[in-house]
Amino acid sequence: MMNDQWIKVRRDLHQIPEIGFKEFKTQEYLLTYIQSLPQQNLTVEKWRTGLFVFVEGKKGEKTVAYRTDIDGLPIKEETGFEFASHHEGYMHACGHDFHMTIALGALTEMVNQPPEQNVLFIFQPAEEGPGGAELMLESDLMKKYNPSSIFALHIDPKLPVGTVSSKPGLLFANTSELFIDFKGKGGHAAYPHETKDMIMAASAFNVQLQQVVSRMRDPLKPAVVTLGKMEAGTVQNIIAEHARVEGTIRTIHPDSMDLIKQGIERILKGIETRFDCQTSVDYGANYYMVHNDAEQVEKFKDVIDNSDISYQDAPEAMTGEDFGYFLKGIPGFMFWLGVDSPYGLHHNQLNPKEEAIEVGIEAVTKMIYSES
Ligand SMILES: [Zn+2]
Ligand SMILES: [Zn+2]
Known part of the structure; x- marks a missing residue:
């Protein structure tokens, strides 16, 4: 039941892919959704075409950041989905529609059931280029919220649904x-x-x-x-x-x-x-390398071990990811979320399984709630 709501959000976002620093409709969609939530422990601030959304925790002694990227790619979609891109020549071919949906899902849970510590949700534009992470890291808003740790996920077409993977140290080059x-x-x-x-x-x-x-x-x-x-x-x-x-x-x-x-x-x-x-x-x-903090990965592994999700050790890869800049300034980690697609990232027929959205929301919320 819950998943139906998130499938709709994902499909809405899938139809409006926009490239780096042009994510106007995407930002509008995210804002409209976030403003429909109870606002008492929320602060929402725009940053260019992205957003910083601060959730005040019950204790609020520190702030954990969770980041999603929000941009699509200049690729002509060939999926044949009824909810295919409305923007001719552009597609969410890297799963950032999934990433945003999972962030909104986790945010909704944080609003309904406030965590002990503060959470900063970062909706980052321009991951695929020209790069939004470094600018966001250096922004005044980031300095104001000053998170003590940060994490993020990326969909992995090769992993089965229900599985996440990560590793301490180098993940991306x-x-x-x-x-x-x-x-x-x-x-x-x-x-x-x-x-x-x-x-x-x-x-x-x-x-x-x-x-x-x-x-x-x-x-x-x-x-x-x-x-x-x-x-x-x-x-x-x-x-x-x-x-x-x-x-x-x-x-x-x-x-x-x-x-x-x-x-x-x-x-x-x-x-x-x-x-x-x-x-x-x-x-x-x-892109600066994605270098995962070993302690945080260990903690994440424990969190996942206490759930129905399975954990695998990830190999390191020569691919790049803008998230690395955040990790240059704030200790944290990135993990892969299994979505089991026959076509890979940046493919015009990428088809991630929507059941994975709930798994992603669970992994992210469990990690945030583990901050006591
Ligand atoms: Zn990509
Ligand atoms: Zn991506």
């Missing part, structure tokens, strides 16, 4: 996007000596780039650099004046990220000299 432009001089394919060929420059860069990982980084500190896109030139008989490469950097240690970026810039200096060209580099969206 440090990640950075990578965009590089090479600007030279075009010309006739038969007169290369009068040109600066940017296909040559970009190719040379790609080959040297892989040596950053194999020769500059400590072999005991894993890292990946991948170029996923290369674009250059116009037709077969004109030497390319411009080239652009796009890629991503992933590391387990924050210091290897800095090292790799320095390495890239050194290679680019060499490319500029050798090919007599100009280059520019843009690191796009960056």
